[in-house]
Amino acid sequence: MKSFLAGQEVLQSAMLTQLANEFIVDYQRDSTVVHNNTQSFSVYIDPQLIPEKLSASISGLPLGLHIIEDGKGSQFELEFQVLIMALDGRRIYFVSRVSEPDDFFLLLDKTLIFLLSYLLLSSALGLMIFWLLRRHLLQPVQDLVNQVDLWDFDRGPSQFAKHCEQSDLQVLAESLDELSLRLAKYVKREQKVTRNISHELRTPITVIRSTLDMMLLRNKKVENTQDAQNFDYHISKLKRACGELESIIHAILWLGRESWPKESAIQGGEETQRVIEELSSHPSLQGNAIVSDIQLDVKLHCPDILFRILLNNLIRNALEHGQEKSLVLKLTQTYLSISNTQDKTIQPMNSKHFGLGLDIVKQICKRVGWQFEFCVLDENVNVTIKF
Template structure:
């Protein structure tokens, strides 16, 4: 719009300038033509009669010398000897023609015959309104062209902006014109199709592999439990079976982590009111095997009526990782789980957890996993706008999640 408007304004100004210049040149040419005709008559009369005749056209006069010119023209002519048009006093206007040979001058006072000067205001006004009209038309044309040219790009931008990893758009390139934007859309659509296929393959592989692994692991764990229950097992054999059982537990935690990763994109359920204590107790029971053989006490200070306003699946995954991480890193001492001012604090002895632990595959010294747990927690909390903080105080690490957005209590 700016380009069209600027170009239209420039053309209008140039057009107006040339119009004004043209009318002035036409008027001057008319007066100069009359002077030339009269000069021929005067020169012929002077050549045949030896003197100057009275001009036939009104407003014209012959002056024998330049000194007799009116309205101070002699002085001005002396300053500008090449000039043949002068403005006089009281609105008079003169055109001059020298009669050669000699110093005689043919002078036409044309103030009564001027056509352009009385019309100048109207001409300029007409040019101004015309320029304004052209400017408005140029802006409208520029806006129409801009919308027509950018509409496909805007639609493409909206399609890309609404895309998400779980919902990649397809088939949008067919509705766009066959131009540069259409070519870009087709290329982008092909890329999204390949990305979606890649994501589906990775998700299906993770899900299928994890499910396929859980069955043989359950069989191995059951066999280890039966072997450990035998009384005739030699001590060294019992130790080896214990190592196998620990490895099975580690593999089961890894498989559960992979399942969480596979399900992460599908955790789109809305937040609801969740009773906090039953969820925590169930997670503690699930993670209790991590504390076998350790002098560890769990201090649970959560009221029975404590509530959270979070997606239940997300809350379960986050608590499983945080409580499991606290159990895994505690060799002895107390693991505390408490609600404090809208936050759930999980505290255990040690100082090895911090911001660096949020990176994938970042493992602590006591970790038997693959360093994915806290990374999953951080991603889920960021996606669902759940507050997450770390604190290290008096040789204890505290990880807290916000029980956010709890609805107000019913006054009844």
Template sequence: MVFRAGAFRRRIAWVFALQFVAVAIVCVMGAYDQAPLPAVIAVIVIVTGLAWLATSREWRPVSALARLISEWRDGQSDPAALEPERLSRRTDADLAVLARGLHGFAARIADYGQRERNFTRDASHELRTPLTVIRMSVDMLNDEAGLGESGRRSVRRIHRATRELEALVEVLLILARESDSGGTAEQFVVNDVLRRELETANDLMAGTSVELHLEEPARFALRGSMRAFSVLCWQLIRDACLHADAGRVVVTVMPDAITVSHATDNTAAARDGSERLSFELAIAQRISDRFAWPLELHTTGGPGVARVRFPDTLPLRA
């Protein structure tokens, strides 16, 4: 379909030109007493109303396109509704170009959303299934009576790497889904979730010099995704364990926040300052942005401290 460039401007120009001619003629007739004043005023009002109706009719395709965009819902609306072929032949070429660009953009967004859903569905199944098999096999191998000490150390390393990979897959799937809220919203006690995460971390850190401690000067609850909160805490604890210099990591529960602190080697931190935002902290930052839990990082000039604040805390039930 071929659209005429400048058609909208030409039609509007004709409307205003005809309005000007009609008003000029009736004003001249009134000035020479060829028409009474009430008739002159009535003609001017009628001509102005007709010009307004004609202009509104020409503007109708623009309004229809704007209404279609305002009611657009990703994943629910059909990109075919923006196809230029559905426009009237009287549509201006500029508006047709805009509709064609919006149609291409909507089609790409729809394709992206479909690829996202396919990827997360396949990754969720194809990655979790072999990880579950590996973990079960490692547990069975660990129960073997004839396994030597070196073999058990290798089994523990495989078990630790499997648990870390499971946590990584979990958080990447949360972040990959644009509409994923991290699970069903529920009310949970922050202290209880932290205690479970520290038990898991202690199991993974078995055989290392890292010591984990939980301090609870306060207790509070949250309403939201417990899975996302668990993954956020795990990423902070894991980063602290990887970078702890003195082998001691302290997790503290404050009235409206939690902190994860560890001693750092300031010389190494100054030398590798560009690398201080590790992969774990980058993931934690993305989770905090997604769920509006502000994350503050202090990694220089003293102990490394990561603090997560929670604007909407809940009091614990008696």
């Protein structure tokens, strides 16, 4: 607003000077020329014709442009621009009255209309530019993103480059196609390795297990000597090792899957009791039962085989590193807790690493979305899994 008022004043001064110069030129041509005075521009060759109030204000002023305020103290205050010029030894007074408030607001209104029109035109131009950018730059990128989201990996490598017309975006699409091809080859190799593990490792384990069963049956026909008991012990130990290896293979194969089939919720209490019964003959228990507090109505959203592998690994680790009669298991709707006291004859477990078994447990918890917590306090070791 300040700049606008200053510009208005400069503009009016320039107009007054221009009109005065034009009158001087006409007067020099014809000294009888008379100007029809108006409020916007008046010419006084004879100082006596100047209005009395204005004459008192401009008398004695030097040549040049002056701003005169008249009517001070009254209800209305007028402002004049007075240009005094000399011609042939006489003074000529050019007077222009500054626009009244109504005229000022009219001019301001026109200026606001101009600014509003400018803003509307700028907005329309900006929207058009944005539409062009979106159509020729953003929309192709969005189409490529949608193609990536809808891409089915099982159908094979992608072909995004065929749907891109822009050269720059086509380079990106070709890079994505190359990456998808590498991923497809990698997945195919992983699937082949998984099939080999599933077949080639399970078969010898099955053969070893059946052979151990036959040897155990044959040994029972022999007299019950100390050697026969030792033989039974070693056979049972080998069978447990086969069971552990088989569970590890199952866990690795399940964790290697990209997605799991949707299954109904399993009964956590029943699965826990089944695992405890299978481990009741573990040498570390020596005929002692595991202290347990199990809620039978616990439902878990997890493949039953993975939950059994998880629980089996946790209990085996606790039995192998704990003292007799120290294992305590608790299962509720919100968590599974297994605690024991470390065996003093075994190196204290001050770290969170119990080997491959516990690492598999961590992977299962991460895949299912459970929270795994491990705590060692003095001689007590506690593992908690929050569902």
